[in-house]
Amino acid sequence: xxxxxxxxxxxxxxxxxxxxxxxxxxxxxxxxxxxxxxxxxxxxxxxxxxxxxxxxxxxxxxxxxxxxxxxxxxxxxxxxxxxxxxxxxxxxxxxxxxxxxxxxxxxxxxxxxxxxxxxxxxxxxxxxxxxxxxxxxxxxxxxxxxxxxxxx
Amino acid sequence: xxxxxxxxxxxxxxxxxxxxxxxxxxxxxxxxxxxxxxxxxxxxxxxxxxxxxxxxxxxxxxxxxxxxxxxxxxxxxxxxxxxxxxxxxxxxxxxxxxxxxxxxxxxxxxxxxxxxxxxxxxxxxxxxxxxxxxxxxxxxxxxxxxxxxxxxxxxxxxxxxxxxxxxxxxxxxxxxxxxxxxxxxxxxxxxxxxxxxxxxxxxxxxxxxxxxxxxxxxxxxxxxxxxxxxxxxxxxxxxxxxxxxxxxxxxxxxxxxxxxxxxxxxxxxxxxxxxxxxxxxxxxxxxxxxxxxxxxxxxxxxxxxxxxxxxxxxxxxxxxxxxxxxxxxxxxxxxxxxxxxxxxxxxxxxxxxxxxxxxxxxxxxxxxxxxxxxxxxxxxxxxxxxxxxxxxxxxxxxxxxxxxxxxxxxxxxxxxxxxxxxxxxxxxxxxxxxxxxxxxxxxxxxxxxxxxxxxxxxxxxxxxxxxxxxxxxxxxxxxxxxxxxxxxxxxxxxxxxxxxxxxxxxxxxxxxxxxxxxxxxxxxxxxxxxxxxxxxxxxxxxxxxxxxxxxxxxxxxxxxxxxxxxxxxxxxxxxxxxxxxxxxxxxxxxxxxxxxxxxxxxxxxxxxxxxxxxxxxxxxxxxxxxxxxxxxxxxxxxxxxxxxxxx
Numbered sequence: 001x002x003x004x005x006x007x008x009x010x011x012x013x014x015x016x017x018x019x020x021x022x023x024x025x026x027x028x029x030x031x032x033x034x035x036x037x038x039x040x041x042x043x044x045x046x047x048x049x050x051x052x053x054x055x056x057x058x059x060x061x062x063x064x065x066x067x068x069x070x071x072x073x074x075x076x077x078x079x080x081x082x083x084x085x086x087x088x089x090x091x092x093x094x095x096x097x098x099x100x101x102x103x104x105x106x107x108x109x110x111x112x113x114x115x116x117x118x119x120x121x122x123x124x125x126x127x128x129x130x131x132x133x134x135x136x137x138x139x140x141x142x143x144x145x146x147x148x149x150x151x152x
Numbered sequence: 153x154x155x156x157x158x159x160x161x162x163x164x165x166x167x168x169x170x171x172x173x174x175x176x177x178x179x180x181x182x183x184x185x186x187x188x189x190x191x192x193x194x195x196x197x198x199x200x201x202x203x204x205x206x207x208x209x210x211x212x213x214x215x216x217x218x219x220x221x222x223x224x225x226x227x228x229x230x231x232x233x234x235x236x237x238x239x240x241x242x243x244x245x246x247x248x249x250x251x252x253x254x255x256x257x258x259x260x261x262x263x264x265x266x267x268x269x270x271x272x273x274x275x276x277x278x279x280x281x282x283x284x285x286x287x288x289x290x291x292x293x294x295x296x297x298x299x300x301x302x303x304x305x306x307x308x309x310x311x312x313x314x315x316x317x318x319x320x321x322x323x324x325x326x327x328x329x330x331x332x333x334x335x336x337x338x339x340x341x342x343x344x345x346x347x348x349x350x351x352x353x354x355x356x357x358x359x360x361x362x363x364x365x366x367x368x369x370x371x372x373x374x375x376x377x378x379x380x381x382x383x384x385x386x387x388x389x390x391x392x393x394x395x396x397x398x399x400x401x402x403x404x405x406x407x408x409x410x411x412x413x414x415x416x417x418x419x420x421x422x423x424x425x426x427x428x429x430x431x432x433x434x435x436x437x438x439x440x441x442x443x444x445x446x447x448x449x450x451x452x453x454x455x456x457x458x459x460x461x462x463x464x465x466x467x468x469x470x471x472x473x474x475x476x477x478x479x480x481x482x483x484x485x486x487x488x489x490x491x492x493x494x495x496x497x498x499x500x501x502x503x504x505x506x507x508x509x510x511x512x513x514x515x516x517x518x519x520x521x522x523x524x525x526x527x528x529x530x531x532x533x534x535x536x537x538x539x540x541x542x543x544x545x546x547x548x549x550x551x552x553x554x555x556x557x558x559x560x561x562x563x564x565x566x567x568x569x570x571x572x573x574x575x576x577x578x579x580x581x582x583x584x585x586x587x588x589x590x591x592x593x594x595x596x597x598x599x600x601x602x603x604x605x606x607x608x609x610x611x612x613x614x615x616x617x618x619x620x621x622x623x624x625x626x627x628x629x630x631x632x633x634x635x636x637x638x639x640x641x642x643x644x645x646x647x648x649x650x651x652x653x654x655x656x657x658x659x660x661x662x663x664x665x666x667x668x669x670x671x672x673x674x675x676x677x678x679x680x681x682x683x684x685x686x687x688x689x690x691x692x693x694x695x696x697x698x699x700x701x702x703x704x705x706x707x708x709x710x711x712x713x714x715x716x717x718x719x720x721x722x723x724x725x726x727x728x729x730x731x732x733x734x735x736x737x738x739x740x741x742x743x744x745x746x747x748x749x750x751x752x753x754x755x756x757x758x759x760x761x762x763x764x765x766x767x768x769x770x771x772x773x774x775x776x777x778x779x780x781x782x783x784x785x786x787x788x789x790x791x792x793x794x795x796x797x798x799x
Binding site for chain 1: 183184186187188219220222369370371372373374377378409410411447448449450451452453464465466467468469470471485526528529530534535566569570600602604608613616617620626729731732751753754755758759
């Protein structure tokens with residue numbers, strides 16, 4: 001891990017305002033930001049661990065827990081809201097047994113993110129599994145679609 | 153190469169493409185096109201062309217703004233008008249290639265419209281269609297027409313001519329031209345752009361910064377995304393003009409991380425600008441140097457606020473600070489900074505290309521030019537639109553948007569997203585400009601426009617928006633941090649049936665407090681949806697509070713689903729579809745919903761065959777239905793008893 005991290009961080013040495021781009025790059029490579037990685041980043045940037053965590057936890061993009069094998073994103077944007085996006089989210093939570101507000105199944109097979117708009121408002125309500133966009137969702141389609149991923 | 157040479161070459165190539173003897177196919181592959189399946193269509197096109205041995209030029213273009221009709225494919229045969237086909241699937245495009253390219257049947261039944269000279273039997277002119285006719289395209293002038301990854305196509309369509317013109321003027325003259333146009337900030341606040349530039353130009357100091365705000369955080373708004381994906385150079389040209397006028401050497405584009413395709417296309421565009429000498433040291437030999445860096449946002453709505461955005465670029469928590477000092481005096485890294493929205497930059501390029509006077513002919517008295525909106529929600533034709541300022545709200549919804557979907561009744565339109573307000577039917581005559589929207593209690597905002605029909609609960613809508621702003625409140629100032637939380641708690645209670653007399657008045661009082669004392673515009677506008685829904689839809693609040701009833705049948709704690717025993721035929725469809733097994737019944741038995749188990753997801757109502765329509769949704773009442781399944785009364789018997797009931 002330390003060598004991999006050093007390789008990721010190297011290009012940012014001496015750059016002004018690099019904290020956010022560094023965190024983005026590290027998360028892209030490692031998948032999330034575990035505590036020991038935040039310590040390393042803080043060392044590299046000459047900041048305290050708290051300062052780095054303070055920045056990271058401010059932004060919605062950063063995860064501090066291992067992501068699931070499949071990531072489900074339920075759009076809670078305005079257009080999806082009007083078209084019943086909340087019911088889609090509730091269906092996913094129910095199907096995967098993820099309590100409201102939680103983000104991962106116990107077996108780490110599925111991660112759940114509540115996001116605010118993919119800009120695909122004409123297809124609302126929208127659900128995204130990994131990189132596939134499913135538009136015009138209904139609670140019964142949630143069951144069908146998740147079944148495909150559960151079987152795999 | 154001098155720019156004149158580049159331009160000549162670009163025009164020659166563009167003309168050659170227009171008069172090519174090979175057919176051309178344009179596929180809209182912006183994000184919404186892709187979500188609707190445009191990439192599968194593109195693959196099919198490539199495969200079918202090579203299978204049939206047809207030589208054609210296939211180009212990926214951006215978004216023409218007809219989201220409801222995506223994926224969109226245009227086919228241009230030599231010496232024929234361009235025909236636009238909507239809702240294209242791989243099957244349809246295979247058929248089109250065979251029918252039109254091979255057999256010369258343009259398939260008017262599948263076409264939406266045509267563009268260009270001449271006519272095609274049975275196909276209307278695209279820009280004469282009701283959704284496009286009221287539109288005026290300035291910002292979106294090239295979207296859907298050119299390849300956004302090819303700078304030459306932009307140059308061939310007057311691209312960068314505005315910047316060339318600016319270089320021949322003094323910076324003060326450029327600012328005067330922008331002032332003459334009357335263009336105002338398209339990010340929502342509507343500050344006059346020329347004046348803003350002047351402040352920054354006059355600020356002392358050599359080191360200055362320029363920022364393009366592309367942090368489109370308003371859920372339901374996608375104007376900036378579409379603009380950047382479809383015509384990034386229009387924005388970049390505007391930025392160059394601004395940089396020259398203000399006197400800066402470094403600019404940033406702060407773009408939402410959720411827009412990977414926009415970032416990708418911006419990077420391509422920047423690379424091409426460098427290649428053609430439009431970016432970097434001594435641009436086009438003018439002595440003016442300027443460079444642009446892209447900064448990706450990390451998912452914080454408050455970063456759309458200018459001081460928060462700058463803190464974020466500096467690598468800090470994106471929290472706003474009090475003004476003054478204004479960014480024009482002390483902004484990024486403490487230096488004078490000018491920040492404008494994507495839409496403003498794209499408009500500025502057009503202003504310099506065609507003149508401030510030309511631009512000022514569009515729009516209303518106080519709000520010049522056009523405005524892009526993302527029209528979404530319950531309208532028949534959702535899309536990205538650009539209309540002249542001053543257009544009637546009702547014209548946007550009924551002409552451009554085609555009215556409410558499914559024959560339902562219009563209830564409200566929300567402008568300005570979570571910072572805006574909900575305007576009722578009585579406001580449909582309102583002419584849309586900055587002043588009028590503010591007077592009505594809403595704001596122009598960045599351009600989100602969401603239409604709600606009779607099935608939308610306005611109390612729940614206010615709750616929804618507040619839950620968003622509350623979660624996105626950065627927590628720095630007390631009125632916003634605590635006030636939005638308090639308001640949200642009240643709204644949650646009201647929508648769950650716990651409303652008490654006095655709640656409305658308390659909400660109003662709190663809203664005014666948050667509005668007038670918050671540090672930045674997030675808190676300063678967050679109460680707008682609450683205040684406008686109370687102002688225009690007070691009766692809905694009262695129904696929730698005093699009768700524990702949700703008139704729009706939305707709030708799940710206040711509604712119930714029932715199966716009517718005289719209509720149920722015991723078919724079992726709802727029983728099998730119910731995701732929580734709350735329905736009991738059997739063959740030819742009237743089904744019954746266990747109210748304790750029911751999660752109010754509405755699946756039973758949506759699957760019950762229309763000929764039975766046995767499932768109903770009610771609020772504020774309890775229906776007298778059997779608690780256990782009972783045998784179905786046969787439909788013949790039912791009809792018989794009905795006819796014998798008649799006198």
